[in-house]
Amino acid sequence: MDDQARVAAFLDAHDLRAPPENRVLDLASEVGELAKNVNETTDYGTTDGVDVDRDELGDALFCLLALADELDYDAGDALDEALAKYDARLDESGTAGSGA
Numbered sequence: 765m766d767d768q769a770r771v772a773a774f775l776d777a778h779d780l781r782a783p784p785e786n787r788v789l790d791l792a793s794e795v796g797e798l799a800k801n802v803n804e805t806t807d808y809g810t811t812d813g814v815d816v817d818r819d820e821l822g823d824a825l826f827c828l829l830a831l832a833d834e835l836d837y838d839a840g841d842a843l844d845e846a847l848a849k850y851d852a853r854l855d856e857s858g859t860a861g862s863g864a
Contacts, residue, residue, distance in 0.1 A: 787831035
């Protein structure tokens, strides 16, 4: 069972289905926790040695996979599309950034 299917099974088993807009808010909150880890462990960017709590990273991944599932998107397909997009950008401009 892939990770998205594991998350979907967990959501179903615990009656934790939610609308996509709620999932986006959950994801934003968890990414905020990651940012807090970075701020705290680098003295707000003034020192090296970033440390991110693995459980916070797991929370963000859970929220992202739950969002994909609620939208009926295959997370693996979305990742493949993103990698192809970045690969094309690198070929065209030498950078993966959008330049926007």
